Amino acid sequence: MADRAEQVVTWETVQPGVTVVTALRPPANALGIPLLDGLHAAMDAADAAGDVKVMIIVSAIPGFFAAGADIKHLSSIDAESFTAYGDKMRAVNDRLATAPYLSIAAVDGLALGGGLELAMACTLRVSGPGGKFGLPEVKIGLIPGAGGTQRLPRLVGRGRALDIMLTARQVPADEALSIGLVDRLTDGDVLEAALAFVGEMKGASLPAQRAVVRTVDAAFDTPLEEGAAYEVAQEQSLFEDGEAAEGITAFVEKRRPNFR
Template sequence: MSGENTAVMWSQDGPILHIVLNRPPANALGPVITEGLHAALDFADASAPKVLLVSSGLPGFFAAGADIKHMTNIDAASFKAYGDTLRSGLARLAAHPALSVAAIDGLALGGGLELAMACTMRVAGAQSKLGLPEVKLGLIPGAGGTQRLPRLVGRGAALDIMLTGRQLTADEALRIGLIDRIAEAGDAVAAARQLADELCGASAPAQRAVTRTVDAAFDMSIDDGLRYEVDQIQALFEDGEATEGLRAFVEKRRPNFT
């Protein structure tokens, strides 16, 4: 199953839905790409994949950022509408029941990095550069960057990246936790697909519970978080796939997870 608009293509292979950004010259996140992202997520809502893989069809670019040319030709109301459409697309991606993996091979800047951070995990090629340069334009990251980056790398590193607008190498991004795996240059999509395959081998309800519980750690006290953890594991035992997983372990067979 597959589909496309003029700047985004998607195809599903079993439990993995691959979304490819393809708007030359640099995948600027203008209205055409944001509309395409929403269309791909509509498809994902209907087809219920286990993992979303997000990559680029353009060599050297994941996404270079927001569409600056578009922003210079719109008024304040249109600027807000443009931002709202982009933000809602990234919010849908971040909240989607499927896990998501961004494959970064090249530049991921501004809105492009914000798109990658909306994914559950990130794999980057060794030559990739990542950054949030909005302060150099008199702006701040406005599609979740000020909120998601500190949760990934901590306050100090996030301020360093956003206040300077500098670009990070893949090695530094891996070291501080901005990306999760690094691949040889040109191999990020293959490495991200391998990660997606690994993720497909586990229980989806358990994976979603892991994500919810880890995210709760940023908003709850340790005591409340521990109680929430108990609620999650109890729910998995009563209503999730824990019974199948435990039985399969005892019977020395592969579990039949959804």
């Protein structure tokens, strides 16, 4: 946890297997280089620990999850630097989406542009009543380029995704829940709600949970027959090399499984 990427991102283990990553880059958690480097550092720490099952990403700034790309930074760079900046944003999101653990974005405030793209890269999203979600890039002549045009339609469908991106509007928390952009809505503290969500998933096999995510994601990328074949391969792999043997044995013996 050295230097903590200028202290704009911190992380701690709050219970066995659960890491909370907190973003604090005033005034609005703009996704500048320090914050992106901090997120990479948090994931480096999770990889080094080797025992993380769920990562929760939350903001310490009231009213903001992350307001999006660092526009001031964009205003001062050339095309080559723009490419490098975009690559760094995409690398964070892609790494989070393919991490060997589950992830939850705990949002209470604005999650706009790159902030929403970060939240969509997580496995799941929890929102407080103040959550607002949007991809307003067309207002500055760009498109959501860190996975937004690809992940949003997979969550809410083509028509709703186009509505959100073409109008650049902010989607309130209750609508976000109704269209599947967020998975849980709470009237209380979003971190507590995220931890409660973790509690519901506790006791299951992480390899099996990750396989569920992969096979569900495959449903959006492949024809039905190919997706079904991929499902079979994942199931077979879990039986041969995963934790299914322990799960089945525990069920027969009427005890809790000892998953890793």
